[in-house]
Amino acid sequence: MSMECKKGAPVGVFDSGVGGLTVVREIIRQLPDENIVYFGDTARVPYGSKSQKTVIRFSEQIIRFLKTKQVKAIVIACNTASALALDAVRDEFDVPILGVVVPGARAAVKATRNQKIGVVGTDATVRSGMYTKIIRELNPRIQVLEKACPLFVPLVEEGFKEHAVTQEIIEYYLESLRATDIDAMILGCTHYPLLRSRIRAYMGEDIQIVNPAYETALDLKTLLEEREMSSDGREASGSRYEFYVSDTAEKFRQFANTVMPFHVPETNVVNIESY
Amino acid sequence: MSMECKKGAPVGVFDSGVGGLTVVREIIRQLPDENIVYFGDTARVPYGSKSQKTVIRFSEQIIRFLKTKQVKAIVIACNTASALALDAVRDEFDVPILGVVVPGARAAVKATRNQKIGVVGTDATVRSGMYTKIIRELNPRIQVLEKACPLFVPLVEEGFKEHAVTQEIIEYYLESLRATDIDAMILGCTHYPLLRSRIRAYMGEDIQIVNPAYETALDLKTLLEEREMSSDGREASGSRYEFYVSDTAEKFRQFANTVMPFHVPETNVVNIESY
Incomplete structure (x- = not known):
């Protein structure tokens, strides 16, 4: 992907479920020109009681999914996945990854x-x-x-x-x-x-x-600026924000609509285990 | 599998996590001659807040895993999976399946x-x-x-x-x-x-x-007798009870040892998503 293409590419954000939307909200506040693809692993939530091995495997699948969306950077919005999986996945993938x-x-x-x-x-x-x-x-x-x-x-x-x-x-x-x-x-x-x-x-x-969340959005801003990947807002096409989940979306959408500063019209269900 | 083989074959029991062990305990009480293979989906627990589609997919994977253990019958010990998935999986697999x-x-x-x-x-x-x-x-x-x-x-x-x-x-x-x-x-x-x-x-x-749990063990007994598949206790070889989980086993083993009327020495981790 050329530098020019990357500017318009979305940022991927993921979480074990809905909680990471509070991080998305902060990114939207600080980086209003960025496109975002969010994935919530609602079929396998919660991560907080599971092992490192399992959390790494789940995180790898999600990153592989987000890469199909041509994300230019990934934010792990989940504290558990940041603590248990960031070091492992950072070495494994060729996209910059931030945790919280x-x-x-x-x-x-x-x-x-x-x-x-x-x-x-x-x-x-x-x-x-x-x-x-x-x-x-x-x-x-x-x-x-x-x-x-x-x-x-x-x-x-x-x-x-x-x-x-x-x-x-x-x-x-x-x-x-x-x-x-x-x-x-x-x-x-x-x-x-x-x-x-x-x-x-x-x-x-x-x-x-x-x-x-606040400091994470700041870090994302610094990372995108350093790599000259910040969106200039010119290339946005279609929906700015896309939401994906691994289990039916209704409860997620309801929660999203209480957290997000805009209406979330739809979410898409992904079979994450196939990634 | 011949009728003779089936008598010595194990009964498969599964749950979203550890709770189904209370059903295993009841089966052991009422059917002491049966071998049991238990699977607890500790990587994806709980099921109770997830959709029917997801619970059916998870149940299908687990049944495919249990079939690799040559089970002669399967008990869905989880109420959520029994309520949401039993009708679907019963039509799909050629092994008798009971719910709770x-x-x-x-x-x-x-x-x-x-x-x-x-x-x-x-x-x-x-x-x-x-x-x-x-x-x-x-x-x-x-x-x-x-x-x-x-x-x-x-x-x-x-x-x-x-x-x-x-x-x-x-x-x-x-x-x-x-x-x-x-x-x-x-x-x-x-x-x-x-x-x-x-x-x-x-x-x-x-x-x-x-x-x-009590009535479920009774139903299993009736089913095995009707199909002439009850174990006569003669063919038991090796461990009578095997425990599998999808996420690391330590917490499971601790809980198992508080519920089971015997010591659970080990549990095995299975990558259930690959089934």
Whole structure:
């Protein structure tokens, strides 16, 4: 593909399901001229309780699918896939791939004043220790406390955001973190920003809550500029944003329409296992 | 396969994950001479929030895998797969296949005195209306009330069985059912028997709680006897029980060892998407 062609090519974004749409929203805000192809693996969601081997295999299939859409770059919007699969797939494919863990870690390192950072995420993300590893590479003196909160995803997905039990489960998971003096906390799962105000209320105003989506969109912008692949908005043809899923799209479309700043008219179902 | 060979052949049992082991346990109790090959789709669990098309595709792959083990019959231990996929796969494969919905419905029809039955299950099972359909075929005068309880599975899987929030979520989901005069209730998901005592305490002693596993093992026994395929226990060679999963086996093995009446020494990982 020539440089000229690449400018108009879409950015691929993928996630285990719907959560990655919060990252897409941030990319649209910061890079309004870019075309986006999104894939949500709704047939195999969630990734957060699965093994590294499986998450790598799923990620490889999705990247092969996105490459059929001639994407010029790929953003892994899922924290679990970023933590478990980014290193493996980056070596394997000839398209630039970004995750959310490095941008999230960098933002937290900037945010902390006392060098104590908390991280909340899925079981698999926390078990990988990837946030701790990246933060320590940026600043070895920083202390990192990670905590898995596996019930946050089903609570959000089942519409319990406002329910009293969600408050109790937030307290159950975050009590030990609140008892420390961390002054920055990474929401290391794309669903967690949907609980942000309740987490903030419980953790207190003194703690900076870091959502990696903002910094990830910034990183994408830098990458596209460095490689002279940024869209100039001239080549957009047809739909700017395309949405694909691996299981029927209705629930996805409903969620997409609550997150996206525009109407999502349709989504397409892909047999991802064949890639 | 000759009749003689079939007697010694194993029974295949599958589930979206670990829950189906409660059905295996019941089969072992009632049919101690049978060999069993179990498959848990831990890479793609849960099924309860996915579409019929996807659940049928997953079930087809698993049945193709189980057929490579020369199974003489297959039990779909998963309520969601039984409700969404049994009719489709039964027509497609030349091995007898049983689900848990018909046995569970029959047990509830026997149990009710006032012809009012409640059913709790996953989103997909309840949306399918399959329990209502089967119960009405058995007795059209019976009134059926179904209620999806999607948080029960993650609560059990994340070890919240004894936690206070589980009580609140039980009350949240079951309040409307308790306000009716149903006198029998089907636990239409293999995870729910693990909450049985709390559900019973909330619903009251007057309601009969039906776990389809018992009746399913009875149906399997009848099927094997009718077809003269029951094992006489003479041909067992090597391990009587084999366990396969689609994602790494450690968590599965831990759970298996809490449910099974014997030690589960190993499980094998299968790339189920290739079937």
